[in-house]
Amino acid sequence: MSGSAQAEIIRLERTRFAPGDLGKALAAWSKLAHTPRKRSPAVRTGCGEPSCCPPEPDEWRELLEIAMHALPSKSARELARIVGPLDSRILDHPALRHNVSPRGRWWHFSRWPWED
Secondary structure, three states: OOHHHHHHHHHHHHHHOOOOHHHHHHHHHHHHHOOOOOOOOOOOOOOOOOOOOOOOHHHHHHHHHHHHHHOOHHHHHHHHHHHHHHHHHHHOOOOOOOOOOOOOOOOOOOOOHHHO
């Protein structure tokens, strides 16, 4: 990611998020994307209460989506070039491949398919 995009992300974190939030979001989404295909990803990490437990991966993805809309277009495209392949890997997971349409905010599930 370019230095100017990193600077824009730092500015955005100062005004809309907490410092480091986008890095944490990207790391969480990347971890989910790189879960071995034979394993079901561990999606739920806590109770869902932000003051008690860390955000869920779908909440991290939503934060990345907000950032891609809030950043200047060049920086947003750079972030999208990182997030897009991660989305594709997640959508290609056997548990999601036939259960999800990649349109809209597809990462919002009341229960992810592998949580049964």
